[in-house]
Amino acid sequence: MKLLKLIKIAKSSVLLACIAAGCLTLTACNDTRENDSVVVTQAVLDATLAEAVDAQIVPAVDRFKHQNQALINSANTFCATPSETHLIELQNQWKNLAAAWYALLPYNFGPLNDDVVFPEYIKVDSYRLNGTDYTATVRAEITKNLKGSFALNADYFAAQAFQKLGLLALEVALFESYQNAQQTPAVIVEEFVQMPRKCQVVQGLAQQLMVSANYFENGWRSDYKNTGKAYRTLFLNAQLADGTPPITQLLSSVQEALDYLKKRNVVNNRAQLSGETWVLMAALVDEVDTLLNGTGRNQFAIFSLMTANGYSSSVAAVKTNIAGLRDAINSRDAGVFASYLGLLDGNFKREIPNALNVQLGLNFTDGD
Amino acid sequence: MTDQTHITRRNLCIGSASLGLLALTAGVWRYAPPRARELFISAQGDKPETFGLAWVDVNNLDAHNPRAQNLPAFFRGHGTAHNPVATHKVVMLARHPGNEAIEIDLNQNRILARFSCVTESYFEGHGCYSADGLRLFTSETHRQTGVGSIGIYDTKNWKKLGQMDSFGIEPHELKLMPDGFTLVVANGGLGYSNTSLGYSNASERTPNNLASMDSNLSYIDSRSGTLLEQVRLTQVPNPTEFSAEALSKASLRHIDIAADGQVAVAMQVQRDAIADKTIVPLAALHRRGEALQLLAHPMPVIAQLQDYMGSVAINSAAGVAGFTSPHGDLAVFWHLVSGIFAGYHELHDACGIAVSGDQEHFVLSNSAGQLRFIHALTLQENPQRRLAFAGLHWDNHLSIISTRPPVSAA
Numbered sequence A: 001m002k003l004l005k006l007i008k009i010a011k012s013s014v015l016l017a018c019i020a021a022g023c024l025t026l027t028a029c030n031d032t033r034e035n036d037s038v039v040v041t042q043a044v045l046d047a048t049l050a051e052a053v054d055a056q057i058v059p060a061v062d063r064f065k066h067q068n069q070a071l072i073n074s075a076n077t078f079c080a081t082p083s084e085t086h087l088i089e090l091q092n093q094w095k096n097l098a099a100a101w102y103a104l105l106p107y108n109f110g111p112l113n114d115d116v117v118f119p120e121y122i123k124v125d126s127y128r129l130n131g132t133d134y135t136a137t138v139r140a141e142i143t144k145n146l147k148g149s150f151a152l153n154a155d156y157f158a159a160q161a162f163q164k165l166g167l168l169a170l171e172v173a174l175f176e177s178y179q180n181a182q183q184t185p186a187v188i189v190e191e192f193v194q195m196p197r198k199c200q201v202v203q204g205l206a207q208q209l210m211v212s213a214n215y216f217e218n219g220w221r222s223d224y225k226n227t228g229k230a231y232r233t234l235f236l237n238a239q240l241a242d243g244t245p246p247i248t249q250l251l252s253s254v255q256e257a258l259d260y261l262k263k264r265n266v267v268n269n270r271a272q273l274s275g276e277t278w279v280l281m282a283a284l285v286d287e288v289d290t291l292l293n294g295t296g297r298n299q300f301a302i303f304s305l306m307t308a309n310g311y312s313s314s315v316a317a318v319k320t321n322i323a324g325l326r327d328a329i330n331s332r333d334a335g336v337f338a339s340y341l342g343l344l345d346g347n348f349k350r351e352i353p354n355a356l357n358v359q360l361g362l363n364f365t366d367g368d
Numbered sequence B: 001m002t003d004q005t006h007i008t009r010r011n012l013c014i015g016s017a018s019l020g021l022l023a024l025t026a027g028v029w030r031y032a033p034p035r036a037r038e039l040f041i042s043a044q045g046d047k048p049e050t051f052g053l054a055w056v057d058v059n060n061l062d063a064h065n066p067r068a069q070n071l072p073a074f075f076r077g078h079g080t081a082h083n084p085v086a087t088h089k090v091v092m093l094a095r096h097p098g099n100e101a102i103e104i105d106l107n108q109n110r111i112l113a114r115f116s117c118v119t120e121s122y123f124e125g126h127g128c129y130s131a132d133g134l135r136l137f138t139s140e141t142h143r144q145t146g147v148g149s150i151g152i153y154d155t156k157n158w159k160k161l162g163q164m165d166s167f168g169i170e171p172h173e174l175k176l177m178p179d180g181f182t183l184v185v186a187n188g189g190l191g192y193s194n195t196s197l198g199y200s201n202a203s204e205r206t207p208n209n210l211a212s213m214d215s216n217l218s219y220i221d222s223r224s225g226t227l228l229e230q231v232r233l234t235q236v237p238n239p240t241e242f243s244a245e246a247l248s249k250a251s252l253r254h255i256d257i258a259a260d261g262q263v264a265v266a267m268q269v270q271r272d273a274i275a276d277k278t279i280v281p282l283a284a285l286h287r288r289g290e291a292l293q294l295l296a297h298p299m300p301v302i303a304q305l306q307d308y309m310g311s312v313a314i315n316s317a318a319g320v321a322g323f324t325s326p327h328g329d330l331a332v333f334w335h336l337v338s339g340i341f342a343g344y345h346e347l348h349d350a351c352g353i354a355v356s357g358d359q360e361h362f363v364l365s366n367s368a369g370q371l372r373f374i375h376a377l378t379l380q381e382n383p384q385r386r387l388a389f390a391g392l393h394w395d396n397h398l399s400i401i402s403t404r405p406p407v408s409a410a
Helices: A002-029 A043-080 A084-109 A136-148 A156-158 A166-175 A187-196 A196-221 A231-236 A245-261 A276-295 A301-310 A312-329 A334-351 A349-356 B003-031 B244-248 B297-304
Strands: B037-044 B050-055 B069-072 B077-084 B089-094 B100-105 B110-116 B121-131 B135-142 B150-156 B160-165 B171-176 B183-185 B216-221 B227-231 B250-257 B263-269 B282-284 B312-313 B320-325 B328-337 B343-347 B350-355 B361-364 B368-377 B394-403
Touching: A002 A156, A002 B160, A043 A084, A043 A196, A043 A245, A043 A276, A043 A301, A084 A166, A084 A187, A084 A196, A136 A196, A136 B361, A156 A196, A166 A196, A166 B050, A166 B297, A187 A196, A187 B037, A196 A231, A231 A245, A245 A276, A245 A349, A276 A301, A276 A312, A301 A312, A301 A349, A301 B150, A312 A349, A334 A349, A349 B394, B003 B282, B037 B077, B037 B361, B050 B077, B050 B368, B077 B394, B089 B121, B110 B183, B121 B150, B121 B250, B135 B171, B150 B171, B150 B183, B160 B328, B244 B250, B250 B312, B250 B368, B263 B320, B263 B368, B312 B350, B312 B394, B320 B350, B328 B350, B361 B394
Parallel strands: B077 B121, B121 B171, B171 B250, B350 B394
Antiparallel strands: B037 B050, B037 B394, B050 B069, B077 B089, B089 B100, B100 B110, B121 B135, B135 B150, B150 B160, B171 B183, B183 B216, B216 B227, B250 B263, B263 B282, B312 B320, B320 B328, B328 B343, B350 B361, B361 B368
16 A cells, blocks of 8 residues: 555656656747746856866966976076077977967956956966057067176066066067067077077066966965965855856956957967967867867756757857857958957857856946 | 922923923924935846836845835936935936936835937936926937937926037036036037947947047036037147047046036047057046046056946045946046045946945945945945845946935825
């Protein structure tokens, strides 16, 4: 008798579960909704954010630091025995470092951008602030440093303004001679041999960049702005100082990076000496693509949430735009690249937050 | 006995007097004007079905479950205007290019009237009352010609009495100066094609006059419509720090006025129209008879404002002007006398800013329904006073008003 009751209860439970699943399926089939309630729970969203942080953001911070250390090592090798081979190795390491930076660029929040007046990121990438090209400033500074007799030590570089530091300063120092801006490796190597202070410049700039890399890593992993807590902890526990929800922070940051690439025409203005600009664009697009798709080690990914919520057509639209960006990168077409940047930027403003039921903010536009 | 009688009579007199005093006191209490309420008020909503006007009586909130009064309007509002005489009445005007407006009774929590501008024009979202409360002045633009004007409405029946020149295209915010008759108007200078205005999503509005845009600050005699003074950014002395081209692409849009008549201006820059990457100031101060004073430093902070400021409020007691940038997720502050940068506060999508009635705080609002209290002198936030209103999305402008119900309602 008891067994019969249990079977009946079990059957009822299965029936209820089927009805519930049917309801969820029906809900999920509707792909035309905007900002109405979604079926994905807060716990699933939290797990997705944790996956994004642990599988992508923190590793991107680590990679930047790792590549920075590799640049320092490479510079030491080159400076000990200057040669064209070692110069090209050093230049390639700069390219690796720059690619690591562009993979980190979509995550320009937390330790990277924690001060309104002097955010740390501008010491890495001065152009990111407002699209001002400081190449002339950097060239003048390198000339001053080479011609001077003052000590080019850590204190000196620590005191430098952000415009004279970072990836741009290293690119100018490594990819052209200060006299006549020649890019032939032999000429550059000869200049390093004749002017030992140029090695001090490169090593000083690389060490100073490491200060920023350490700041990013320490903030994300250990102690954010002397709070005694890792930014990772604050972020995943939704304890950001200004009260911004972490998913809002993440999506806004990626959107701003895409907006920056388009608005500041980065592809035609950065990494021109190294000729690496398209590789850097690809690094950023790859990062954003993986953020949306997930690393594949589990089911927690933004695209998965969007699909579960019934927004598979939005997912398809975003994928189309990412594919368009890749095509533009492969064909080196800056115009098409800018167009798809605008479309993907729009996806991060509308389709993605709508599908996740996330409020990024109101539409405060020019003319308001 | 006699003494007793005497005492009794004396006590009786005292008692009578006391009763009379009590009665008088009770009468005074009975007919005393009700205590003024301080209301935080703003257009709110993130979609047509939620657009409305909401307000909060912050001194009478349930700390555990703060609730706002929310009145649906079914159009996206922008700014509000507070009746200086009938203090329980406000008007909310439609965001451009809408042509609707509502008058609200804050005591009865209801819409008293709906009115609109003439069909060939649209509201620019702002208005202000005349000092006697009998007229409402609104910023308007003619749909076909793009000509800017100041609409004049009778506040008794909301009939349009006429209009006057705004002395520029795209008038945006306007306010009444302390003299009680001079209007100061920020003419934004942006022109839009009629096709552009047809978009349902206003973010798709694209100015069609970027090459020739001409923004100005105009002082107008509201009694006669006479232009009293007009200033432009391009007239700023020694503009060598910023290119004239860049300054000409800054649109003067929002204003507030200090008790002594100093005006603070918030701007938006049309970056696409500027060939170079010059950082353009987004805030300025002005006194009648002088040139605009740019608030141009510190540069890294201004760069983070993303060429966009949304609102401005002056705290006269503290001598500080506060500005918001929802694009930069920042509120920034400058000292009025020196023009020196005073500080900032980070808040996601913050756009509304106003000054509390006691002038002790700046109050910020954002699209997530949050309110933040920033001390006007220290510019530090008081986190204990954070408020969040679930389901509300504060729009561009926050106002803080003092309203006293009519005596008869007590």
